[in-house]
Amino acid sequence: MKSGSKLEKVFAAGEFAVTAELGPPQNANAEAVKKKAQYCLGNVDGANVTDNQTAIVRMSSIAAAAIAISCGVEPVVQMVCRDRNRIAMQSDILGAAALGVKNLLCLSGDHQKFGNHPESANVFDLDSVQLIAMVKKMRDEEQFLSGDPIKEYEPRLFIGAVENPFADPFEFRVPRLAKKIAAGADFIQTQCVFDVEKFARWMKLVVDEGLHEKVYIMAGLTPVRSHRALRYMKTEVAGMSIPDELIKRMEGVEDKEAREEEGIKICLEMIEQVRNIEGVAGIHLMPIGWESITPVICERAGLLPRPKV
Amino acid sequence: MIVADRKPIEEILNSIKDYERIMLAGCGGCVTICFSGGAKAVELLASQIKMARKKEGRPIEIIECTPERQCEYEFIDELAEDLESVDAVLSIACGVGVQAMNERHPDTITLPGLNTKFMGYPIEHAVWDERCAGCGDCVLEWTGGLCPIARCAKKLLNGPCGGSADGKCEVDKDTDCVWQLIYDRLKKLGKLDNLKVVREPKDWRTSTNAGQRRTKFEEAML
Numbered sequence: 001m002k003s004g005s006k007l008e009k010v011f012a013a014g015e016f017a018v019t020a021e022l023g024p025p026q027n028a029n030a031e032a033v034k035k036k037a038q039y040c041l042g043n044v045d046g047a048n049v050t051d052n053q054t055a056i057v058r059m060s061s062i063a064a065a066a067i068a069i070s071c072g073v074e075p076v077v078q079m080v081c082r083d084r085n086r087i088a089m090q091s092d093i094l095g096a097a098a099l100g101v102k103n104l105l106c107l108s109g110d111h112q113k114f115g116n117h118p119e120s121a122n123v124f125d126l127d128s129v130q131l132i133a134m135v136k137k138m139r140d141e142e143q144f145l146s147g148d149p150i151k152e153y154e155p156r157l158f159i160g161a162v163e164n165p166f167a168d169p170f171e172f173r174v175p176r177l178a179k180k181i182a183a184g185a186d187f188i189q190t191q192c193v194f195d196v197e198k199f200a201r202w203m204k205l206v207v208d209e210g211l212h213e214k215v216y217i218m219a220g221l222t223p224v225r226s227h228r229a230l231r232y233m234k235t236e237v238a239g240m241s242i243p244d245e246l247i248k249r250m251e252g253v254e255d256k257e258a259r260e261e262e263g264i265k266i267c268l269e270m271i272e273q274v275r276n277i278e279g280v281a282g283i284h285l286m287p288i289g290w291e292s293i294t295p296v297i298c299e300r301a302g303l304l305p306r307p308k309v
Numbered sequence: 310m311i312v313a314d315r316k317p318i319e320e321i322l323n324s325i326k327d328y329e330r331i332m333l334a335g336c337g338g339c340v341t342i343c344f345s346g347g348a349k350a351v352e353l354l355a356s357q358i359k360m361a362r363k364k365e366g367r368p369i370e371i372i373e374c375t376p377e378r379q380c381e382y383e384f385i386d387e388l389a390e391d392l393e394s395v396d397a398v399l400s401i402a403c404g405v406g407v408q409a410m411n412e413r414h415p416d417t418i419t420l421p422g423l424n425t426k427f428m429g430y431p432i433e434h435a436v437w438d439e440r441c442a443g444c445g446d447c448v449l450e451w452t453g454g455l456c457p458i459a460r461c462a463k464k465l466l467n468g469p470c471g472g473s474a475d476g477k478c479e480v481d482k483d484t485d486c487v488w489q490l491i492y493d494r495l496k497k498l499g500k501l502d503n504l505k506v507v508r509e510p511k512d513w514r515t516s517t518n519a520g521q522r523r524t525k526f527e528e529a530m531l
Contacts, residue, residue, distance in 0.1 A: 081463070082463075086510065108463055108465065108470045108471075109463075110472075111462050111463065111472070111479065111480050113462075113480050122462075122463070124463045124464045124465070125510070125511075125513065126510050127463065127464075127465045127466055127467050128467075128470075129466075129467035129468075129507055129508070130466070130467065130507075130508070130509070130510045133507065134510070145510065162471070163471075164471030167469065167470075167471045167472065167473050167474060168469070168473045168474055168475060168476065168486070168489055169469070169473070169488075169489055169492045169493075171492075172468060172469070172492050172504065175468075175501075175504060175505060176467070176468045176469075178505070179467055179468065179505065179507050182507055183507050191471055238472040238473070238474040238477075238479035239471045239472050239473065239474045239479065
């Protein structure tokens with residue numbers, strides 16, 4: 001075992017893994033984290049604690065992860081390259097591991113332009129590929145990036161990375177994934193899949209390269225409550241592919257409750273579809289602003305109970 | 310070349326509000342090419358300032374000049390005599406010129422009239438794009454001649470982020486994603502293998518992170 005995390009064990013046991021997002025609050029309220037942790041408890045194998053996503057200031061992902069641990073939920077700590085240099089990142093990696101964190105997801109991070117401090121400086125001392133390699137070096141070579149030794153107590157982390165099969169250049173998305181794997185990624189979570197056909201095309205390329213045998217790939221899925229959310233993502237978020245039929249289908253439902261039900265149904269159908277694509281080892285749920293739906297989806301998709309590992 | 314924009318006129322007027330006689334110094338170098346600081350710009354700005362001050366009832370005298378380059382001592386030393394008669398200098402050279410003036414003529418304050426922006430070149434008439442960040446360790450050899458340090462909003466070295474769509478950068482839809490351009494160029498050159506290499510973290514010491522940089526050309530030293 002590289003980390004001994006629950007998520008790693010679930011994959012190692014050949015089980016279909018499930019993670020879900022746990023967004024920290026925009027204040028210092030521990031109870032808010034605990035409440036969201038309850039949605040995850042027993043329903044998923046890991047809770048992704050986001051790191052100031054969309055560049056909006058939120059409670060530290062590591063602090064929120066420690067609270068999740070106290071609730072019995074295993075966190076997947078997200079770490080972005082936007083806000084910290086290699087010194088601060090390594091320091092936080094040691095701190096996270098000391099607090100019991102066993103999974104770390106490495107990302108470049110949304111540009112600060114999209115957040116609530118667009119006038120801030122960004123860092124990007126490292127990019128996501130270099131961050132992955134650094135975490136692996138800390139874990140496997142017991143060395144800091146500088147080559148200085150980490151004396152005992154190296155951070156034992158299961159290393160995650162992300163990939164967006166829907167961004168451009170499409171032909172480079174698989175080679176880029178291969179780079180992340182070469183750098184040391186153990187598992188991959190993808191950007192939200194709405195366009196299953198394009199995702200399947202990407203997965204075929206992944207499988208053709210044999211990459212699914214080197215890394216566990218989790219399809220990212222976002223349940224949505226309205227056609228407006230879909231339309232917003234289609235027009236405003238770069239690198240998203242959202243089929244028009246999906247928007248039409250949501251638009252066709254008048255009643256709010258019925259629309260939520262339609263959103264759940266779509267998500268369940270997509271879980272079924274991606275499960276049947278070769279090389280998909282799990283799903284990652286990103287119910288933006290709708291975390292309470294995680295247990296419902298896991299239940300109705302037949303993903304419960306989660307394996308005891 | 311160094312590209313600079315003129316500061317807003319209100320900011321300029323405010324910075325010289327206490328003075329009755331100034332020198333307005335342009336530069337015959339880069340900022341002449343980008344229209345913000347050459348002899349013509351000096352003429353135009355001088356008349357704008359004079360008009361504004363006249364309207365306020367506090368006329369100002371302006372000595373206009375445009376040395377060949379404001380960033381070299383030999384060209385700005387020539388200004389010494391005129392400087393004796395002015396309260397301040399308003400420079401419409403880049404930040405390098407402003408500092409050269411202050412260093413060489415310490416008894417007179419030289420104020421900036423431009424915002425210095427970047428190193429780049431015109432991509433069409435009167436439009437300039439940034440091309441070099443002066444990082445001190447050029448990567449153009451393996452990127453197909455396109456710089457991700459200057460042109461990627463995240464300075465990524467291992468390929469495009471997830472926000473590259475239809476060839477554009479997610480940060481500004483009018484800006485090309487440089488990683489798309491790099492990919493296309495390397496594909497054309499048959500060098501896509503360059504992108505398969507995991508690029509190591511950059512050593513930023515050669516950039517602005519180690520304080521002021523200095524360079525020497527030993528052969529030419531006296």
